[in-house]
Amino acid sequence: MRWSVTRATSAALFAILTMVPAAEAGTIVGRATYRGTPPQPRRIHMTADPECDRLNPDGVSGQTVVVAPDGSLAGVVLSIKEGLDADLKYLVPATAAVLDQHRCMFSPHVLGIRVGQVLEIKNSDATMHSVHAAPASGNAFNVAMPMLDQVIKKKFDSREVAVRVKCDVHPWMSAYVAVVEHPFFAVSGSDGSYAIENVPPGTYTLEAWHEALGVQTSTSVKVGGDQPTELDFSFGGK
Amino acid sequence: MVSDPRRSVHNTARIAVVGSFLLILAGGLVTSRDAGLSVPDWPLAFGQLNPPGWWRIESIRTEHGHRIIAFAVALWMAFLGWRVYRLEDRTLARRLAAAGAAVVLIQALLGGLRVLRLSLDLAMVHGLVGQLFFALLCALAVVTAPEWETRERLPNTRRERCLTMGLVVTVILQLALGISIRHLGAAARPLAGTWLYYAHVGTAGLVLSVALDLNRGANATAKPSANTLLATIAAQIVLGIASFIVTESMAYDRQATMLQAWLPTLHVGCGAALLGASLTRCLHAWRESLMLPLPRRQVQRGGAV
The missing domain is CATH 1.20.1440 (de novo design (two linked rop proteins))
Structure with a gap:
């Protein structure tokens, strides 16, 4: 009972502290794209583990650079880099973010979480996995996950876009966890689109990060008013 | 027929050389397959002495197989040390055997710490000490040969x-x-x-x-x-x-x-x-x-x- 009251209070406080009046809050929307001819995705065959091979008999496509036929680029982390009031603190979500080891791949491949937020890492396969991460801030870990439905919980204590997470049992398995100190971030979907909502009015600089294509920083953009602010990022080729 | 104790010590050392060479190949394969951290715990493997199904998964087979060979070599080194202690009186052979026994223990600890501390530096030291251990056994095989003292100068x-x-x-x-x-x-x-x-x-x-x-x-x-x-x-x-x-x-x-x-x-x-x-x-x-x-x-x- 006491626990649920605490949770409810935390949730209310989170809502109060992070919400900006609807009339003032802004949204940043846009799309990440790839210029030119994208690299051919590598085919990953999982013969090194019979269980993974059974789950993916034809192999799977590599997830490093995922580009749709129209050039939309998935897996780009977009976050506000400059312009936020440094004195404002944002409550960390009480709900955990989930990184699943499913069919011998990490799902999702790119994930955004908050500094201090719980990350649940799950093994949904009937084979042995491990989870190995080495954040720049230290506290590297490598944990065995030999059991089906095993869950471990981890937290990251400083901003880092992005921490690479590997399974050392299966060399093709990797994911990236973007750890951000505020709630104003998003990861582009398979259509390349993203939306960062509930942004306080102001002028901001955004950063777009991709695991293989590098980092881009936007020019200053104004947020606020009725219309969302549009900001696109274009990566890659010639 | 009376067996020559020196010859038997020498043969024990030669087997140790072959074993440690196989161990170097197994360790090299671990690095080639980037499998060094695929078993995240030590001295156990996934909480067990021998995790079920370890043979089926390539990276675990590589790392756990390396550990099994290492264990066998360490046991053989202990046996070799005991035989040298009992049957050899040449200073160099006794010193080399003592060094071999010490190095094999240090090497096992380095391998374990490399896993537990996720340390690339320790992995490199572990690789080099493995080579030095092999060299030490080669030296022991050379100086325990009965012809070591009698060979043409x-x-x-x-x-x-x-x-x-x-x-x-x-x-x-x-x-x-x-x-x-x-x-x-x-x-x-x-x-x-x-x-x-x-x-x-x-x-x-x-x-x-x-x-x-x-x-x-x-x-x-x-x-x-x-x-x-x-x-x-x-x-x-x-x-x-x-x-x-x-x-x-x-x-x-x-x-x-x-x-x-x-x-x-x-x-x-x-x-x-x-x-x-x-x-x-x-x-x-x-x-x-x-x-x-x-x-x-x-x-x-x-x-x-």
């Missing part, structure tokens, strides 16, 4: 002794550079701006020139071992070039192909063989200075020496 000039010593040191340096290159992976590639590859190639040239020099000065007795040394160096250069070519085409987030795993592993094994051959040559060159027996004690078992 080689014409060892001061220059030759210095050359053989220099060769051993250069090969160890060469191995240290190679181990660094393998563990640092993409960060050590020539275009990454590091000097490691260039130093590795440079010291290879130095090793070759010293071996050629030794070969030129060798008499009929020393010629076969000098030729073997040159042949090992030639094989090592070919394996090194082939390894460079196949690993340069390797994406580091994928499983290594058979060639990508085995060519660099054979390069590591050939490096160990080169170290063993160089050290053997060096020991023979320095033999007169090394024959410093302890006061003879009565051999306790297996007959008198």
Whole structure:
């Protein structure tokens, strides 16, 4: 009972502290794209583990650079880099973010979480996995996950876009966890689109990060008013 | 028929050399397949002595297999140490056996700490100590040979002794550079701006020139071992070039192909063989200075020496 009251209070406080009046809050929307001819995705065959091979008999496509036929680029982390009031603190979500080891791949491949937020890492396969991460801030870990439905919980204590997470049992398995100190971030979907909502009015600089294509920083953009602010990022080729 | 205790100790040492060479190949394969951390705990594996199904998954098979071979070699080393202690009275053999027993324990701890502390630095030290352990066993096999004291004296000039010593040191340096290159992976590639590859190639040239020099000065007795040394160096250069070519085409987030795993592993094994051959040559060159027996004690078992 006491626990649920605490949770409810935390949730209310989170809502109060992070919400900006609807009339003032802004949204940043846009799309990440790839210029030119994208690299051919590598085919990953999982013969090194019979269980993974059974789950993916034809192999799977590599997830490093995922580009749709129209050039939309998935897996780009977009976050506000400059312009936020440094004195404002944002409550960390009480709900955990989930990184699943499913069919011998990490799902999702790119994930955004908050500094201090719980990350649940799950093994949904009937084979042995491990989870190995080495954040720049230290506290590297490598944990065995030999059991089906095993869950471990981890937290990251400083901003880092992005921490690479590997399974050392299966060399093709990797994911990236973007750890951000505020709630104003998003990861582009398979259509390349993203939306960062509930942004306080102001002028901001955004950063777009991709695991293989590098980092881009936007020019200053104004947020606020009725219309969302549009900001696109274009990566890659010639 | 009375067995010769020295011959039996020597044979035990020779088996240890073969075992530790296999261990080096197994360890090299762990690095080639980037499987060093695939079993995240130590001394257990996934919380067990022998995790079920470990043989089916390539990376776990590689790492856990390496641990099993290491355990067998450590046990054999303990047996060898005990036999040397009981049956040998030559100072050098007893010291080498004691050092071997100590190094195998240190090596096991280094391997465990490398896993528990996720340390790349310890992985590199572990790789080099493995090579030194192999060299130590080679030395023990050489000096426990019954003919060690009776073999025909080689014409060892001061220059030759210095050359053989220099060769051993250069090969160890060469191995240290190679181990660094393998563990640092993409960060050590020539275009990454590091000097490691260039130093590795440079010291290879130095090793070759010293071996050629030794070969030129060798008499009929020393010629076969000098030729073997040159042949090992030639094989090592070919394996090194082939390894460079196949690993340069390797994406580091994928499983290594058979060639990508085995060519660099054979390069590591050939490096160990080169170290063993160089050290053997060096020991023979320095033999007169090394024959410093302890006061003879009565051999306790297996007959008198």
